[in-house]
Amino acid sequence: MTAISRATSRTTRAQAPNPSPLTPVRYVNRAPATLDRWIEAHANVVKEFNCGDGYGTESGFAYDILLRAGWRRGDDFVHTLIEPTVAAMLAQLRSVTQCDCDECKALLPSEGPAQ
Numbered sequence: 001m002t003a004i005s006r007a008t009s010r011t012t013r014a015q016a017p018n019p020s021p022l023t024p025v026r027y028v029n030r031a032p033a034t035l036d037r038w039i040e041a042h043a044n045v046v047k048e049f050n051c052g053d054g055y056g057t058e059s060g061f062a063y064d065i066l067l068r069a070g071w072r073r074g075d076d077f078v079h080t081l082i083e084p085t086v087a088a089m090l091a092q093l094r095s096v097t098q099c100d101c102d103e104c105k106a107l108l109p110s111e112g113p114a115q
């Protein structure tokens with residue numbers, strides 16, 4: 001696995017009160033069809049999708065997914081997934097599990113339930 005962990009400050013960004021239980025996934029760039037299908041089927045897990053360069057991967061390109069509050073990568077407390085390929089990203093997404101770290105707990109009141 002070539003996962004690159006990145007503790008992002010974006011998850012601590014102040015959020016406006018969320019009147020609906022689930023805001024739409026934010027796409028900074030268009031996602032490949034396979035990833036797009038997974039994301040839309042798990043819109044309760046994914047907050048934001050991006051892809052591009054500058055992620056420090058070997059190819060210089062990576063997919064970047066920010067998880068909603070209440071979710072984390074399966075093997076650690078990382079809330080942003082960065083992978084150079086769709087297959088690697090799907091593997092990471094399948095490992096995502098519920099999270100009750102302090103950061104998530106602080107964000108949950110404004111982002112809504114993780115369910």
Ligand SMILES: [Zn+2]
Nearest residue numbers: 072099101104
């Ligand atoms: Zn968390």
